[in-house]
Amino acid sequence: MNKEIFVKLLEQRQYKAVRSILDVMNEVDIASLLTELNDRDLAIAFRLIPKDKAAEVFANTDGSLQAKLVAVFSETELRELVDDLYMDDTVDILEELPANLVNRILDTVSPSDRALINQLLNYPEDSAGSIMTTEYVDIRESMTVAQTMAHIKETGIHKETIYTCYVTDRRKLIGIVSAKDLMTTDDDVLIRDLMETEIISVSTHTDREEVAKLFTKYDFLALPVLDTDGRMVGIVTFDDAMDVMVEEATEDITKMAAMNPSEKSYFETSVLGHARNRIPWLLILMFTSIITGTIITKYEDAFAAIPLLVSFIPMLMDTGGNCGSQSSTLIIRGLALSQIRFRDIFKVVFKEFRISLVVGSVLAVTNGIRIMIQYQDINLAIVIALSLIGTVIAAKLVGCMLPLFASKAHLDPAIMASPLITTLVDIFSILIYFNVATILFQL
Amino acid sequence: MNKEIFVKLLEQRQYKAVRSILDVMNEVDIASLLTELNDRDLAIAFRLIPKDKAAEVFANTDGSLQAKLVAVFSETELRELVDDLYMDDTVDILEELPANLVNRILDTVSPSDRALINQLLNYPEDSAGSIMTTEYVDIRESMTVAQTMAHIKETGIHKETIYTCYVTDRRKLIGIVSAKDLMTTDDDVLIRDLMETEIISVSTHTDREEVAKLFTKYDFLALPVLDTDGRMVGIVTFDDAMDVMVEEATEDITKMAAMNPSEKSYFETSVLGHARNRIPWLLILMFTSIITGTIITKYEDAFAAIPLLVSFIPMLMDTGGNCGSQSSTLIIRGLALSQIRFRDIFKVVFKEFRISLVVGSVLAVTNGIRIMIQYQDINLAIVIALSLIGTVIAAKLVGCMLPLFASKAHLDPAIMASPLITTLVDIFSILIYFNVATILFQL
Numbered sequence: 001m002n003k004e005i006f007v008k009l010l011e012q013r014q015y016k017a018v019r020s021i022l023d024v025m026n027e028v029d030i031a032s033l034l035t036e037l038n039d040r041d042l043a044i045a046f047r048l049i050p051k052d053k054a055a056e057v058f059a060n061t062d063g064s065l066q067a068k069l070v071a072v073f074s075e076t077e078l079r080e081l082v083d084d085l086y087m088d089d090t091v092d093i094l095e096e097l098p099a100n101l102v103n104r105i106l107d108t109v110s111p112s113d114r115a116l117i118n119q120l121l122n123y124p125e126d127s128a129g130s131i132m133t134t135e136y137v138d139i140r141e142s143m144t145v146a147q148t149m150a151h152i153k154e155t156g157i158h159k160e161t162i163y164t165c166y167v168t169d170r171r172k173l174i175g176i177v178s179a180k181d182l183m184t185t186d187d188d189v190l191i192r193d194l195m196e197t198e199i200i201s202v203s204t205h206t207d208r209e210e211v212a213k214l215f216t217k218y219d220f221l222a223l224p225v226l227d228t229d230g231r232m233v234g235i236v237t238f239d240d241a242m243d244v245m246v247e248e249a250t251e252d253i254t255k256m257a258a259m260n261p262s263e264k265s266y267f268e269t270s271v272l273g274h275a276r277n278r279i280p281w282l283l284i285l286m287f288t289s290i291i292t293g294t295i296i297t298k299y300e301d302a303f304a305a306i307p308l309l310v311s312f313i314p315m316l317m318d319t320g321g322n323c324g325s326q327s328s329t330l331i332i333r334g335l336a337l338s339q340i341r342f343r344d345i346f347k348v349v350f351k352e353f354r355i356s357l358v359v360g361s362v363l364a365v366t367n368g369i370r371i372m373i374q375y376q377d378i379n380l381a382i383v384i385a386l387s388l389i390g391t392v393i394a395a396k397l398v399g400c401m402l403p404l405f406a407s408k409a410h411l412d413p414a415i416m417a418s419p420l421i422t423t424l425v426d427i428f429s430i431l432i433y434f435n436v437a438t439i440l441f442q443l
Numbered sequence: 444m445n446k447e448i449f450v451k452l453l454e455q456r457q458y459k460a461v462r463s464i465l466d467v468m469n470e471v472d473i474a475s476l477l478t479e480l481n482d483r484d485l486a487i488a489f490r491l492i493p494k495d496k497a498a499e500v501f502a503n504t505d506g507s508l509q510a511k512l513v514a515v516f517s518e519t520e521l522r523e524l525v526d527d528l529y530m531d532d533t534v535d536i537l538e539e540l541p542a543n544l545v546n547r548i549l550d551t552v553s554p555s556d557r558a559l560i561n562q563l564l565n566y567p568e569d570s571a572g573s574i575m576t577t578e579y580v581d582i583r584e585s586m587t588v589a590q591t592m593a594h595i596k597e598t599g600i601h602k603e604t605i606y607t608c609y610v611t612d613r614r615k616l617i618g619i620v621s622a623k624d625l626m627t628t629d630d631d632v633l634i635r636d637l638m639e640t641e642i643i644s645v646s647t648h649t650d651r652e653e654v655a656k657l658f659t660k661y662d663f664l665a666l667p668v669l670d671t672d673g674r675m676v677g678i679v680t681f682d683d684a685m686d687v688m689v690e691e692a693t694e695d696i697t698k699m700a701a702m703n704p705s706e707k708s709y710f711e712t713s714v715l716g717h718a719r720n721r722i723p724w725l726l727i728l729m730f731t732s733i734i735t736g737t738i739i740t741k742y743e744d745a746f747a748a749i750p751l752l753v754s755f756i757p758m759l760m761d762t763g764g765n766c767g768s769q770s771s772t773l774i775i776r777g778l779a780l781s782q783i784r785f786r787d788i789f790k791v792v793f794k795e796f797r798i799s800l801v802v803g804s805v806l807a808v809t810n811g812i813r814i815m816i817q818y819q820d821i822n823l824a825i826v827i828a829l830s831l832i833g834t835v836i837a838a839k840l841v842g843c844m845l846p847l848f849a850s851k852a853h854l855d856p857a858i859m860a861s862p863l864i865t866t867l868v869d870i871f872s873i874l875i876y877f878n879v880a881t882i883l884f885q886l
Binding site for chain 2: 024025026028149152153156157162163179180183184197198200215216217218219221238239242243245246249250252253254256257258259265266267271272274275278279281282283285286289290292293294296297300303304307308310311312313314315317318319321322323325326328329330331333334337339340344347348351354355358359362363366367370418419422423426430
């Protein structure tokens with residue numbers, strides 16, 4: 001939808017046309033259109049959205065827009081909106097809103113809903129409890145397929161998903177029936193005879209990353225969440241799991257570039273916010289690389305005698321850093337996808353050792369030829385070639401081992417990525433280089 | 444399931460017990476159990492899997508295991524297996540199998556299926572066509588809800604998903620009805636009055652990454668795929684989209700660490716395979732950093748006069764590299780999630796400039812104090828402080844601009860990550876450093 005046309009229609013009060021447009025638009029697209037309107041147009045446009053879409057549009061807008069809308073809504077409008085929102089979306093919205101607006105919303109809901117919302121707000125931030133919804137189809141094993149279908153017809157419209165029905169007995173989960181099974185089975189079959197009893201579930205305190213991994217592994221549409229007493233309290237749906245996957249990948253990538261992850265997007269984070277996320281690691285890495293500098297001063301005599309030696313420092317340091325990050329990146333990703341485990345450490349180290357022999361030799365020969373052509377100095381070529389092979393081996397071994405040790409120590413392996421590896425490998429490459437040079441040039 | 448117990452039961456020919464175990468296990472878990480068996484046990488175990496699970500277990504095992512099984516299957520077994528497999532899984536499997544086994548499978552299917560499989564095998568590797576399935580629920584707008592439900596009961600069991608039904612008219616897609624709508628609507632309502640006509644679809648040639656993005660954006664369960672003439676030819680389901688998301692994130696992370704991405708996992712890739720993926724970028728970056736080395740030789744007089752200058756090279760180079768990768772990483776991720784676009788370039792550059800002033804000042808002051816304490820040399824402190832600020836600004840600007848230019852030039856921004864940025868920023872940091880030093884120390 002073209003924004004200009006939409007705004008023009010709004011300003012000309014062509015509300016019927018606006019309503020027709022909103023009628024055919026997807027909720028996600030309406031939400032992104034709303035972000036481009038000014039405050040007055042926004043309130044009018046939102047009230048013109050067809051009632052059955054309004055809640056989903058609202059859930060898809062960002063925090064600042066939601067705050068604006070809640071501030072102008074009447075109490076009746078608020079009550080209607082919250083009624084139509086799924087419980088997990090309500091909680092997500094409340095987590096973002098300023099306190100006075102949170103109270104406005106909590107005042108409109110029933111006491112039982114208020115208790116439930118407060119409970120959901122109390123689950124740890126990255127837990128299954130914090131992303132679950134409490135609206136699911138709850139059935140008994142003594143029901144028939146026809147009775148279940150009738151039950152769904154009656155209550156299903158308010159459930160986030162009806163494609164998995166949960167068979168409970170005194171709040172304990174005893175079975176699962178998919179809508180596909182219901183729709184392709186005869187009416188008089190008992191749920192007891194249809195339900196699957198091999199159930200994979202999570203607890204309210206399971207880390208949301210673990211939850212997302214289960215979704216990718218088993219291709220679930222929804223996953224039941226049990227409390228510490230094993231009673232069913234909610235479900236996590238696949239759309240929330242997909243969001244978690246994207247957020248977790250962003251978090252890992254951010255950490256791998258030596259920054260503290262932020263929940264906000266690039267433009268939502270302020271200049272000072274960005275600086276705060278970036279400075280701590282830069283300081284740590286800066287002081288680590290001072291060690292490398294200090295080591296270099298120990299070899300002052302060497303490069304005073306052969307100043308050309310200094311010019312190879314960047315090449316050796318960069319190659320070492322790159323080799324190290326290649327290995328650490330593959331290991332970090334393999335750990336994240338559960339393809340590599342700590343017990344594989346010897347296999348990994350042996351593999352990286354062989355890879356570094358191949359890689360190191362290719363780089364050494366290429367560079368050796370380059371130096372022979374440029375300087376016609378066989379000793380220099382040998383020094384650089386040997387240093388390169390040593391650096392590549394050291395870099396790959398450090399690069400593959402540190403993330404594995406981090407995982408063993410229950411640290412996030414992602415912090416053992418390029419920047420830290422690079423700085424550590426620098427020390428090795430400088431030591432190898434100047435020692436080889438000192439010996440071969442008899443300095 | 445404990446592997447040892449399972450193998451023992453197999454060897455003792457306790458097939459009834461084995462079958463009971465397989466009966467309650469999840470398909471994905473059975474598949475991973477099979478990978479641990481030897482060839483003889485494998486064939487026996489597979490034949491003991493309940494018939495309604497066999498196809499899904501098969502689809503969840505890896506290529507080498509599938510090849511082993513296909514090789515030992517009788518023609519009847521093969522035909523039954525392929526009948527039960529969804530079309531997209533069959534195609535995935537055929538893409539991995541050696542040619543003689545592909546022919547064995549193609550011989551068992553009907554001529555029309557064979558034509559379809561061959562067509563699916565011909566779609567470009569990363570296209571929607573290559574990941575779609577051709578089994579979906581196809582209905583007419585003149586049907587009622589009850590007729591549709593009856594149609595699903597009859598044909599649904601063989602469809603990969605029945606939760607979205609597609610209303611077509613002479614193969615053109617005219618509407619969509621969800622199973623939720625069907626299950627919560629009265630029997631005599633016409634599909635025409637129930638269907639949604641605002642349809643988001645992709646073409647057979649749409650890049651699979653684009654397809655995955657649509658799933659994350661709109662939370663779809665399935666997405667219709669149209670051919671170039673606008674006729675409906677298949678659907679992509681959310682589980683395939685999730686797999687694509689994980690694969691694409693891995694691909695980006697791999698590229699960002701200066702490696703060619705591989706479709707195989709870490710252990711599946713051979714030593715030479717790893718070396719081949721890593722060497723090209725290492726060579727390119729090595730030769731780029733030789734430029735930095737050459738620049739250093741131009742300042743031989745400077746560090747011959749003050750050898751201490753050399754010891755600050757690693758710190759400046761590392762800090763520049765780290766600052767540059769921080770910026771480039773955030774921009775690359777923002778581009779991948781469509782949160783940042785090329786048209787934002789001025790906003791980004793201005794933001795990074797302000798961030799680099801803050802970050803640069805903090806690093807400069809910290810380091811200045813350190814140098815004053817260690818060397819009591821105010822000139823040296825000023826040289827390093829100024830060089831740090833200059834390096835941070837240059838690094839952040841290069842780091843944020845290169846991925847944006849890459850996206851504009853339709854290159855993958857992920858290649859503009861840490862390693863390349865680091866090597867380029869090195870040149871800036873060395874030039875800034877030695878020029879500041881030459882001026883301030885009047886060398």
